[in-house]
Amino acid sequence: MDKKATILIVEDEKIPAEFFKEILEINGYEVLGICDKGADAIKSALSLKPDVIFMDIMLKDNISGSEAALKISTSIDTKIIFLTAHSDEEMIEYALDAGAVNYLIKPYKEKQIITTLEMALKQKKDVTSKQERGIKLAGGFYYDFINKNLQLNHKEVEIGLKSLELVEYLCKNINRTVPHDELLDYLYENEKNKSTLRTLISRLNKTLKYNLINNNSKLGYKIVSVTEEKL
Numbered sequence: 001m002d003k004k005a006t007i008l009i010v011e012d013e014k015i016p017a018e019f020f021k022e023i024l025e026i027n028g029y030e031v032l033g034i035c036d037k038g039a040d041a042i043k044s045a046l047s048l049k050p051d052v053i054f055m056d057i058m059l060k061d062n063i064s065g066s067e068a069a070l071k072i073s074t075s076i077d078t079k080i081i082f083l084t085a086h087s088d089e090e091m092i093e094y095a096l097d098a099g100a101v102n103y104l105i106k107p108y109k110e111k112q113i114i115t116t117l118e119m120a121l122k123q124k125k126d127v128t129s130k131q132e133r134g135i136k137l138a139g140g141f142y143y144d145f146i147n148k149n150l151q152l153n154h155k156e157v158e159i160g161l162k163s164l165e166l167v168e169y170l171c172k173n174i175n176r177t178v179p180h181d182e183l184l185d186y187l188y189e190n191e192k193n194k195s196t197l198r199t200l201i202s203r204l205n206k207t208l209k210y211n212l213i214n215n216n217s218k219l220g221y222k223i224v225s226v227t228e229e230k231l
Contacts, residue, residue: 004030006032024113070179081116082104139211163200166204174223
């Protein structure tokens with residue numbers, strides 16, 4: 001029998017958490033632990049490195065599930081499935097921007113849990129090393145990793161060195177929302193002012209006459225690939 005995936009459950013209600021644990025173990029998965037706070041979830045995830053995390057969006061401390069997921073997804077290779085009582089598009093988009101590969105809307109049943117888990121385990125994460133030469137971006141743009149330039153209709157677009165560094169970093173993290181602080185650390189040695197980053201992105205989008213960089217004001221920024229845009 002093949003080794004089943006390891007799971008971390010982050011849920012602020014005891015009964016649903018125990019229900020999840022029971023269902024997962026019955027189906028042969030190893031549950032590494034249960035957390036009900038964002039801070040504990042981050043600590044446990046970084047220590048245990050589970051294959052999959054079931055993450056409730058609403059937790060008991062001042063760190064939300066989305067914030068915890070963002071910290072975890074930028075630190076370790078894991079897949080996060082959000083648990084939410086909300087079915088509105090804004091909440092779901094916010095969750096997925098935080099690094100989740102899927103979500104479950106409460107109340108959920110055993111079949112939904114296992115099917116969603118199996119789908120998540122089959123998904124391949126976007127990794128730059130898998131890109132052969134470049135990547136097709138939304139809006140008809142293309143980033144060339146070999147020549148390190150941004151192109152439109154096979155012609156290089158002049159955007160400036162700092163903007164090019166920004167675009168390349170986001171392309172290396174394609175379809176992932178990169179936190180503000182992570183971008184600031186990469187682009188600037190001492191600058192920690194988010195307004196500097198907003199100005200840089202605003203000028204870039206204005207130069208391109210297209211919003212290449214998507215803004216999630218609560219989480220960060222991302223560039224999407226053509227495949228992601230069509231989903």
